[in-house]
Amino acid sequence: MKVLVPVKRVIDYNVKVRVKADRTGVDLANVKMSMNPFDEIAVEEAVRMKEAGAADEAVAVSLGPQQSQETLRTALAMGADRAIHVVHDGELEPLAVAKMLAGVVGEEAPDLVILGKQAIDDDANQTGQMLSGLLGWSQGTFVSKVDASDGAVRVVREVDGGLETVALRMPAVLTVDLRLNEPRYASLPNIMKARKKEIARKTPADLGVDTTPRLNTLRVEEPPKRQGGLKVGSVAELVDKLHNDAGVI
Amino acid sequence: MPLDRATLDRFLETVDSFVAERLIPAEAEVDATDRIPDGLVEEMKRLGLFGLTVPEDYGGLGLAPPEEMEVAWAVSHAAPAFRSAFGTNVTIGSQGIAIDGTEEQKRRYLPKMASGEIVASFALTEPGAGSDAASLTTRADRDGNGYVLNGVKRFITNAPVAGVFTVMARTNREERGARGISAFIVEAGAPGVRLGGPENKMGQKGAPICDVIFEDCRVPGDALIGGVEGRGFKTAMKALDRGRLHLAATCCGLADRLIRESVDFALGREQFGRPVAEFQLVQAMLADSRTEHDVAWALVRDAARRAGEGEPIARLGAEAKYYASEMVGRVADRAVQIHGGSGYIDDYAVARLYRDVRIYRLYEGTSQIQQLVIARDMLKEAGGSPP
Numbered sequence: 001m002k003v004l005v006p007v008k009r010v011i012d013y014n015v016k017v018r019v020k021a022d023r024t025g026v027d028l029a030n031v032k033m034s035m036n037p038f039d040e041i042a043v044e045e046a047v048r049m050k051e052a053g054a055a056d057e058a059v060a061v062s063l064g065p066q067q068s069q070e071t072l073r074t075a076l077a078m079g080a081d082r083a084i085h086v087v088h089d090g091e092l093e094p095l096a097v098a099k100m101l102a103g104v105v106g107e108e109a110p111d112l113v114i115l116g117k118q119a120i121d122d123d124a125n126q127t128g129q130m131l132s133g134l135l136g137w138s139q140g141t142f143v144s145k146v147d148a149s150d151g152a153v154r155v156v157r158e159v160d161g162g163l164e165t166v167a168l169r170m171p172a173v174l175t176v177d178l179r180l181n182e183p184r185y186a187s188l189p190n191i192m193k194a195r196k197k198e199i200a201r202k203t204p205a206d207l208g209v210d211t212t213p214r215l216n217t218l219r220v221e222e223p224p225k226r227q228g229g230l231k232v233g234s235v236a237e238l239v240d241k242l243h244n245d246a247g248v249i
Numbered sequence: 250m251p252l253d254r255a256t257l258d259r260f261l262e263t264v265d266s267f268v269a270e271r272l273i274p275a276e277a278e279v280d281a282t283d284r285i286p287d288g289l290v291e292e293m294k295r296l297g298l299f300g301l302t303v304p305e306d307y308g309g310l311g312l313a314p315p316e317e318m319e320v321a322w323a324v325s326h327a328a329p330a331f332r333s334a335f336g337t338n339v340t341i342g343s344q345g346i347a348i349d350g351t352e353e354q355k356r357r358y359l360p361k362m363a364s365g366e367i368v369a370s371f372a373l374t375e376p377g378a379g380s381d382a383a384s385l386t387t388r389a390d391r392d393g394n395g396y397v398l399n400g401v402k403r404f405i406t407n408a409p410v411a412g413v414f415t416v417m418a419r420t421n422r423e424e425r426g427a428r429g430i431s432a433f434i435v436e437a438g439a440p441g442v443r444l445g446g447p448e449n450k451m452g453q454k455g456a457p458i459c460d461v462i463f464e465d466c467r468v469p470g471d472a473l474i475g476g477v478e479g480r481g482f483k484t485a486m487k488a489l490d491r492g493r494l495h496l497a498a499t500c501c502g503l504a505d506r507l508i509r510e511s512v513d514f515a516l517g518r519e520q521f522g523r524p525v526a527e528f529q530l531v532q533a534m535l536a537d538s539r540t541e542h543d544v545a546w547a548l549v550r551d552a553a554r555r556a557g558e559g560e561p562i563a564r565l566g567a568e569a570k571y572y573a574s575e576m577v578g579r580v581a582d583r584a585v586q587i588h589g590g591s592g593y594i595d596d597y598a599v600a601r602l603y604r605d606v607r608i609y610r611l612y613e614g615t616s617q618i619q620q621l622v623i624a625r626d627m628l629k630e631a632g633g634s635p636p
Contacts, residue, residue, distance in 0.1 A: 014269070034262075073259060185267050188260045188297035188310055195256055 038116025047079035077186035098130035103207030128175035272327035300363030308360035325502025330455035340492035342369025367412030432481035441466030452604030571619035574609035
């Protein structure tokens with residue numbers, strides 16, 4: 001079985017992001033970038049499937065600027081076998097990403113595509129679903145458990161109010177949730193070995209995809225400053241405040 | 250082997266994440282229980298930290314000195330007990346064998362030290378021989394093909410968890426100084442090796458030390474490092490040379506952590522209606538600490554670069570260890586001062602780190618011994634005959 005793992009380079013989750021003065025976006029200058037944490041979980045799952053003998057090959061793919069290679073090297077250091085870099089500067093929207101991934105899937109013919117349920121930068125939560133739509137494949141979203149064998153995959157999905165277990169025919173697209181696993185730290189020996197692994201380069205044109213944005217970002221704003229809270233002495237006082245001051249009950 | 254910058258940066262980023270997500274959250278527990286959880290030690294092994302300096306031919310990563318120092322700096326943003334867990338494998342515990350050992354000794358021990366399967370410990374200090382290490386009295390008497398060791402080693406870092414000791418012992422009783430000393434590899438399970446009780450230290454909880462007692466401990470002839478008697482003191486000094494820079498880098502990493510803690514606290518703590526960071530007397534302390542850190546770190550990096558190019562750095566290493574250990578003492582003191590009363594409470598990291606950093610001016614050569622090393626080298630260079 002072959003697993004394709006798309007990974008995205010995003011602002012590190014520890015960075016406190018700042019909106020650019022002209023409100024056109026977020027300031028990316030000298031900001032630490034890392035692999036999208038949900039994608040790390042996807043890589044970890046693919047590597048575990050390899051270690052368990054369920055998968056033979058895990059291929060990482062990333063779409064983005066030259067520096068996306070660093071993200072791919074991290075995936076390789078975690079245990080992916082090889083990587084594909086689709087080089088693209090500038091903004092990419094989920095539909096363009098899904099189309100390019102569909103092109104890569106066409107070339108690579110994986111049995112499973114495992115990716116994060118969303119990226120922590122734009123929180124779109126669309127790419128996996130669009131990809132399965134474009135491919136006409138089964139999809140399992142918000143996955144917290146995966147059991148793949150013999151052409152079928154059982155996944156547990158985190159849905160509102162509980163868990164749902166579904167069986168999917170392969171090939172399938174899985175988008176993973178936080179609780180699926182705890183990703184490993186790439187060890188220094190493996191980081192050194194990853195230097196020798198192959199990263200193939202492609203362009204959107206190779207995949208025949210027009211990446212022109214279809215959305216226009218009008219304005220980006222900081223979240224409103226949090227107001228100071230206050231402590232209450234009793235439940236009665238709390239109810240009083242909620243009723244009379246906040247007017248919510 | 251020298252790494253390309255991108256590869257080293259990727260590893261340093263991993264170390265940074267590991268420190269922030271795994272080690273720092275465990276600091277209070279380690280301090281309270283005087284023990285690093287086994288699982289965390291295993292994680293450090295998997296990361297490759299135990300094998301940073303062991304040559305690649307023997308299963309390690311063979312980092313060049315500049316790379317090793319950057320890793321030491323990064324790891325040392327967590328409480329020093331964590332670095333200490335693998336520190337002896339990277340420095341004094343393995344380097345005696347790596348530098349002066351026979352091929353057979355290297356093949357036998359270094360791969361297991363690199364993986365962390367065995368913890369390596371360095372046994373030089375004795376109850377009567379600290380700074381005057383050459384006066385040590387542990388004996389290794391020839392007996393047939395082997396040796397019999399008798400004596401007591403004191404304050405031995407990682408002894409309670411060690412698998413192998415590098416033991417300096419006197420093989421020539423007629424020769425009272427350094428030339429009568431030989432270095433041996435002694436396995437912890439050997440008959441006649443006994444451990445003393447745990448010491449209750451001022452700081453660095455979770456970094457165990459104790460006495461190691463040799464009572465008619467028989468070791469085979471091939472336990473003699475390098476297979477030649479009388480070279481043990483030199484071997485010990487070479488291992489300490491390599492260790493000094495590493496300790497200096499450790500001091501710098503800790504200082505950077507203390508400074509960051511101080512800045513965060515000063516920005517958040519308000520007095521007289523504004524953050525204490527806005528007061529110039531606090532700013533002066535921050536500026537002094539940052540400047541002194543940067544000076545020390547520049548010295549360490551320069552020495553590491555020279556060491557990597559094969560220059561002898563005995564004096565620079567002593568300067569770096571001397572300055573960086575004194576520097577982190579001052580930085581820790583200011584960090585407590587900036588925290589005010591809170592800095593005296595163990596819930597704040599700076600209170601624990603204040604106690605932790607005191608050892609750096611004492612072990613692997615006190616500040617005064619480093620001063621002697623530096624001054625003697627200066628006088629030798631000038632053609633004088635040092636006392």
